[in-house]
Amino acid sequence: MDSLLILVPAALLLGLIALAAFLWALRNGQYDDPDGAAGRILFDDE
Amino acid sequence: MTNAVLLARPAPRAAPRKACAHCGEALRGTADAEFCCAGCASAHAIIGAAGLGAFYRRLEDRHAQRPVPLETEFAPYVRTTGAGEAELDLLVDGLDCAACVWLLESLLARNPAITRARAHLSTRRLSLRWQGPATDANAHVGLVAALGFRPAPYDAVKVAGDDDREARELLRCLAVAGFAAANVMLLSVAIWSGHDGSMGDATRTLFHFLSAAIALPAIAYAGRPFFRSAVTALSAGRTNMDVPISIGVTLACIVSLHEAWVGQHHAYFDSAVTLLFFLLIGRYLDRRARGRARQAVRALLALSSRSATVIEEGGATVQRRVDQLNVGDILLVAAGERLGADGVVVDGHSAMDAALVSGESVPQSVEPGAKVFAGMVNLGAAVRVQVTAAGKNTLLAEIVRLVEAAERGRSRFVAIADRVARAYAPVVHLTALLTFLGWMVLGGLPWDRALLVATAVLIITCPCALALAVPVVQVVAGTRLLRSGVLLLSPTALERMARIDHVVLDKTGTLTLGRPELVAAVADVEALAEAAAIAANSRHPLAQALARAVPDAAPAEGVIEHPGLGLQRADTRLGSARFCGVASAADDDRSELWFARPDRPPLRFAFADRPRPDARAAIAALKERGLTVELLSGDRPGAVAHAAHEAGIERWQAELSPAAKVGRLGALAAEGRRVLMVGDGLNDAPALAAASASISPATAAEATQNTADAVFQGDALKPVVEIIDVARRADRLVRQNLGLALLYNLSAVPLAILGAVTPLVAAVAMSSSSLLVIGNALRLGTRPQAKEVR
Numbered sequence: 097m098d099s100l101l102i103l104v105p106a107a108l109l110l111g112l113i114a115l116a117a118f119l120w121a122l123r124n125g126q127y128d129d130p131d132g133a134a135g136r137i138l139f140d141d142e
Numbered sequence: 143m144t145n146a147v148l149l150a151r152p153a154p155r156a157a158p159r160k161a162c163a164h165c166g167e168a169l170r171g172t173a174d175a176e177f178c179c180a181g182c183a184s185a186h187a188i189i190g191a192a193g194l195g196a197f198y199r200r201l202e203d204r205h206a207q208r209p210v211p212l213e214t215e216f217a218p219y220v221r222t223t224g225a226g227e228a229e230l231d232l233l234v235d236g237l238d239c240a241a242c243v244w245l246l247e248s249l250l251a252r253n254p255a256i257t258r259a260r261a262h263l264s265t266r267r268l269s270l271r272w273q274g275p276a277t278d279a280n281a282h283v284g285l286v287a288a289l290g291f292r293p294a295p296y297d298a299v300k301v302a303g304d305d306d307r308e309a310r311e312l313l314r315c316l317a318v319a320g321f322a323a324a325n326v327m328l329l330s331v332a333i334w335s336g337h338d339g340s341m342g343d344a345t346r347t348l349f350h351f352l353s354a355a356i357a358l359p360a361i362a363y364a365g366r367p368f369f370r371s372a373v374t375a376l377s378a379g380r381t382n383m384d385v386p387i388s389i390g391v392t393l394a395c396i397v398s399l400h401e402a403w404v405g406q407h408h409a410y411f412d413s414a415v416t417l418l419f420f421l422l423i424g425r426y427l428d429r430r431a432r433g434r435a436r437q438a439v440r441a442l443l444a445l446s447s448r449s450a451t452v453i454e455e456g457g458a459t460v461q462r463r464v465d466q467l468n469v470g471d472i473l474l475v476a477a478g479e480r481l482g483a484d485g486v487v488v489d490g491h492s493a494m495d496a497a498l499v500s501g502e503s504v505p506q507s508v509e510p511g512a513k514v515f516a517g518m519v520n521l522g523a524a525v526r527v528q529v530t531a532a533g534k535n536t537l538l539a540e541i542v543r544l545v546e547a548a549e550r551g552r553s554r555f556v557a558i559a560d561r562v563a564r565a566y567a568p569v570v571h572l573t574a575l576l577t578f579l580g581w582m583v584l585g586g587l588p589w590d591r592a593l594l595v596a597t598a599v600l601i602i603t604c605p606c607a608l609a610l611a612v613p614v615v616q617v618v619a620g621t622r623l624l625r626s627g628v629l630l631l632s633p634t635a636l637e638r639m640a641r642i643d644h645v646v647l648d649k650t651g652t653l654t655l656g657r658p659e660l661v662a663a664v665a666d667v668e669a670l671a672e673a674a675a676i677a678a679n680s681r682h683p684l685a686q687a688l689a690r691a692v693p694d695a696a697p698a699e700g701v702i703e704h705p706g707l708g709l710q711r712a713d714t715r716l717g718s719a720r721f722c723g724v725a726s727a728a729d730d731d732r733s734e735l736w737f738a739r740p741d742r743p744p745l746r747f748a749f750a751d752r753p754r755p756d757a758r759a760a761i762a763a764l765k766e767r768g769l770t771v772e773l774l775s776g777d778r779p780g781a782v783a784h785a786a787h788e789a790g791i792e793r794w795q796a797e798l799s800p801a802a803k804v805g806r807l808g809a810l811a812a813e814g815r816r817v818l819m820v821g822d823g824l825n826d827a828p829a830l831a832a833a834s835a836s837i838s839p840a841t842a843a844e845a846t847q848n849t850a851d852a853v854f855q856g857d858a859l860k861p862v863v864e865i866i867d868v869a870r871r872a873d874r875l876v877r878q879n880l881g882l883a884l885l886y887n888l889s890a891v892p893l894a895i896l897g898a899v900t901p902l903v904a905a906v907a908m909s910s911s912s913l914l915v916i917g918n919a920l921r922l923g924t925r926p927q928a929k930e931v932r
Contacts, residue, residue: 132263135240
């Protein structure tokens with residue numbers, strides 16, 4: 097059962113990192129214009 | 143990039159005729175012409191000079207739009223920040239593909255003064271920031287317009303900001319709840335699989351406390367939208383769906399904490415968090431549907447806001463925002479311009495299109511002393527108008543007030559989900575309370591055991607599927623209609639449209655296209671071709687209608703336009719009766735152009751508004767669906783009778799004022815009919831608001847579109863039928879969904895009352911019922927059955 101003491105916090109930490117990344121992206125306006133971002137990536141060649 | 147690439151033409155298309163290199167319109171001119179007009183040529187030159195010619199390839203099968211000159215003065219809309227920077231938000235019509243985003247951003251970035259140019263495809267918004275005074279605005283915006291986009295000031299930034307914040311908060315709550323739900327569920331699965339005795343008591347208690355450590359902060363954060371709404375409702379003495387949700391979730395947390403503390407087997411942390419997660423999905427979908435509708439209305443409003451040209455005392459002209467006009471100002475109203483205020487003509491002769499104001503299809507001629515109203519369009523020469531009423535006192539504002547009065551009546555409509563919720567909440571509370579008392583008093587359980595069972599009842603009855611039942615259907619239906627060119631503006635629109643049994647149509651612009659078309663029977667084909675060639679030089683609506691009638695007419699050379707009179711080429715004249723030297727204008731309610739050539743009798747071209755191409759079929763389809771159809775118009779009886787006959791409508795009334803239309807709708811409502819009003823003019827706006835549901839075409843006046851529940855695009859009337867079909871199917875699905883959700887509750891509640899619902903059972907029941915409801919909604923399909931008409 098000792099492994100739980102490491103694995104459970106590790107799993108939670110990974111989850112929290114993903115959550116933090118999502119919240120950062122949201123705050124940073126990454127979800128403001130999903131349609132435009134999808135097209136913009138194709139045209140950045142010049 | 144080489145010059146050869148710059149001038150590369152769009153990929154050759156199937157059409158044999160040559161197309162304009164910018165807007166793709168078929169060319170009528172000489173063989174070596176590349177552009178349809180000077181505007182397109184200069185747009186192409188600007189793009190080529192900036193080395194952005196790749197734009198045309200990236201458009202793929204789309205085309206750029208033909209540039210139209212800028213009419214609005216943008217400087218008043220500019221916000222100045224510190225450090226000499228100015229900011230402007232624009233709504234850009236025509237910004238609808240990734241290539242357009244790329245072109246605008248790249249081109250504006252070439253200007254060193256512009257420090258930020260960011261185009262949003264989803265909202266068609268362009269944010270500009272530049273170094274320099276606010277008066278540079280029109281130079282920058284003019285560039286956007288010169289490319290064929292139609293920019294308009296986007297003045298509702300503050301409102302949009304509030305909307306964004308709300309949607310973002312919901313999304314953040316959703317993310318937190320999703321994270322917590324997944325992790326608590328992971329721990330719960332371990333606990334459940336340990337129920338056979340393989341998990342020790344100490345480990346289980348540890349897992350319960352771990353779950354609590356994740357769930358409690360998450361619920362405190364993600365539950366705020368529900369708690370807030372519940373507190374608001376309770377303090378107003380009402381109850382809503384959020385009250386049982388809040389009580390259920392809070393109680394589940396307290397009871398579960400107690401269970402964990404005393405080392406018992408069952409804790410409901412997973413149920414509480416998962417519940418919030420599902421509810422937040424429903425809430426977010428609902429929020430987004432409403433947000434999109436509000437966004438659409440704002441876009442329409444922004445496009446309609448323009449400036450008026452005021453002549454100051456010294457004779458100089460200034461541009462002023464329409465809402466800043468004063469009584470007594472003298473306005474210069476150019477040809478084609480829409481009037482921003484009521485007034486009296488002080489100088490000039492012209493014709494005004496009053497279709498939006500009165501519904502009348504024949505232009506009125508105006509002369510000094512004539513009264514004109516906001517919303518009229520000047521068809522002829524420039525006139526000077528003295529403002530007699532501006533802003534809140536205009537006829538337009540009067541109509542808006544009528545609309546508001548009518549809308550108050552409609553706001554009494556309560557969506558089916560709210561009706562269900564009102565009845566549902568008290569029943570749930572009562573059941574839980576009775577369960578608690580029953581187990582304690584009759585069953586002889588200790589209070590904490592009884593509370594646990596009562597909590598299970600609250601959790602299992604929590605309206606998870608109920609909360610998803612309506613928004614999911616609305617999202618699916620809205621997406622499907624959007625693909626057919628229909629925009630739903632009101633969240634309850636579908637529900638009201640599904641119930642209608644009577645359709646009232648307006649004539650001008652609704653049943654008809656609302657633009658003049660040449661009436662057939664011109665015997666002299668040669669003369670028609672010659673007149674069309676001359677007409678092709680003008681942008682006057684009648685001249686354009688004439689040019690449309692002869693598709694391959696090339697613009698004739700050497701044509702001089704006399705504003706308000708007509709066109710002249712050598713001794714040949716095309717224009718009004720007076721201009722062509724014809725004594726008496728024929729009086730048959732039709733707009734006309736005269737064509738006078740030397741030594742030959744003058745020829746008359748008559749124009750009339752034409753029904754939409756599929757009007758008859760669409761009316762027949764409406765009747766097929768058991769709806770009665772009626773035509774109400776502000777136009778003259780002759781024109782209305784003719785249009786009604788052509789479209790196959792038996793019942794019609796003519797010469798109705800806006801108030802009379804509302805009266806007629808009131809009479810229908812008193813008969814118990816549920817009326818769908820389809821209209822486009824300002825005079826229809828009050829009627830649209832008074833009807834139980836309303837639709838207007840995208841060409842309608844802005845105030846009208848705001849009033850309507852849905853807006854459809856294109857020349858076809860078929861979208862009206864499509865809306866009704868989708869609404870009826872969506873309504874069936876909503877009822878099925880509510881039925882499914884209630885059925886699930888009916889079968890699960892007895893189990894919960896008996897105390898048989900463990901956290902595992904609750905989790906399975908909750909997820910499966912939600913999935914069932916979502917799956918059922920998806921049956922509506924996102925693709926229209928027939929091919930879309932655009």
